[in-house]
Amino acid sequence: MSEKIYAWLLRLYPSRFREAYGDEALQLFRDRSRDERGFFSRVRLWLDLLGDLALSLPMEYFRVQPEVIRSSARLSSKNGPSFLVLANQPLGAGALLSGSALSLAALITFSVLLNHGVRPVPLSALIHPTSGVVNESSSHFSPSTPRVADNTEAGAGASTSQEQPTIASTSSQWANGEASDAQSRPPKQQSQQPEGTTNPAGRDARFDKAECERVIEAAVANLKEHYIDPAIAQKMEEALLSHENAGDYDTITDGAAFATLLTRQLRDVSHDMHLEVVYSKTPLPERSTGPSPERFALYRKAMEQHNCTFEKVEITTHNIGYLKLNSFPDPSICESTAKTAMASLNHADALIFDLRDNRGGYPSMVMLIAAYLFDHPEYMYNPGDMTERSWTQSPVPGNRLADKPVYVLTSARTFSGAEHFSYDLKMLKRATLVGETTGGATDVGVFHRIDDHFGMGIRETRAINPYSEPDWAVTGVGPDVKVKAADALQTAMKLAESKLAKK
């Protein structure tokens, strides 16, 4: 048995050596194993053999064959090209076969690695449920929900759409009563202005039964074509048709009231708060147009004049950082302002974000600021977007805020992007929300024009909400500590102080 093992080990030597001395080496092994008996001698024998193998194998392989030396001496004396043949026999079939097999394996491995091993897989490919979400013939709009109308101080509940060139899904919502600080707003993009029910001018003489039928027919068609869940679309269709047959719409003479009723009925069936029918007194444009350069220039100027709506950035008592932010402005204009503001708060022991007057803005700014609150990339759910943009770019180099307590002040006029910020920080248990339930404004649907006065918003992305609680659409984000908006700052200061005192 052991002789067989040694015979096998001998095969490791070059064939030249084996031919010359293989038999003798084996003979020597036999002699030694015959003479050296007993356990310890045997162990010593095998240790000798293995050590010998390790030493002499490389020596044998590096040995230069005398034929080569002789022939190279011969070669150097000649002129012209010449080559050496080391083997005096042709290559065996086995050598050729194993050589081809090895090359083939190497080739396959290389091409497989080239195709699969090194290509980075974009995160969006893993979580993006649909592609080509943006509808050419539609624009994004901001819904005017009855709830928002009730909650806003202005009460008008009318909203203005603001389309963003870089972010396809979210915009802020503006109440009519905010005209005084129109300068700080993003530009109004288009004339679509759905009228609230409280506006007496909303009564439209042209609304009649034919219009009603046309709108329902178009709404049903749009749901069939665009709604993410065909079964629910079917149910909504049945509901609308049965209401129509029952004559529920016969008494309605007001377009806005009709839109509100349809919206409520669709939501009753689908429980989808992002679904909406809107009415506009002024004719809707045929096609959406991007924001004009003039409007963008206006917006830029307003942002520059108002410090990008970073109204107040300061360190208050007990080293608590306070940031009053009135929108989440376009990072293409305000990135450096935001970074400067966050850097100036870097050494705070706690942070208060005052979003009580924040009407929303750009999701990318929400993500930019949220990145400072984590030491690792965190998923910030946004119902309208579901790409790698939903992950914070954490950690931010040099940032010390990732583990500091955070308080967010909210009011009933905290909208849209500000709700995005509040909702996710609350769900991630990263912040304590202090104040009132937020406005409940989202703007994530794709707008489908029905005719000059009616359109509907349908959310066509199914962004995964990792939390059990529904997002802020219509209902808003509830605070952790419920106080009047006016008292929120004082309350948050007390909470922060007592938390820091415990440390």
Place this chain on the structure above:
Amino acid sequence: MPKQKLNPLPSAAFQILLALAGEDLHGYGIMRRVAAQTDGRMRLGPGTLYSSIQTLLEAKLIEEVDTREDAKLGGERRRYYRLTSAGRKLARAEAERLADLLRVARSRKILRGEYV
């Protein structure tokens, strides 16, 4: 090339030359003789042994004499090796070199005179 390989002379090669100084031996005989003359410290394994033999043969320091049976080890035929005059010369040169070293070691009081 073999000259370079043997300069300096590896201790295994030197021990083989010394082992063959007294009589012709086969591989196993060389191995046992080397073990004996080093008090068992150097046990040449087959790889080292035959690799060294090969080198010494190429340098014509030893030669093959004949193939015959060893009466003590039973019926197998074995190849016997003999020291050539060149091998003997080289072994003597190496021994003198070591003796010189030894004198230096003694003069530096690393070795006491009587002991070796």
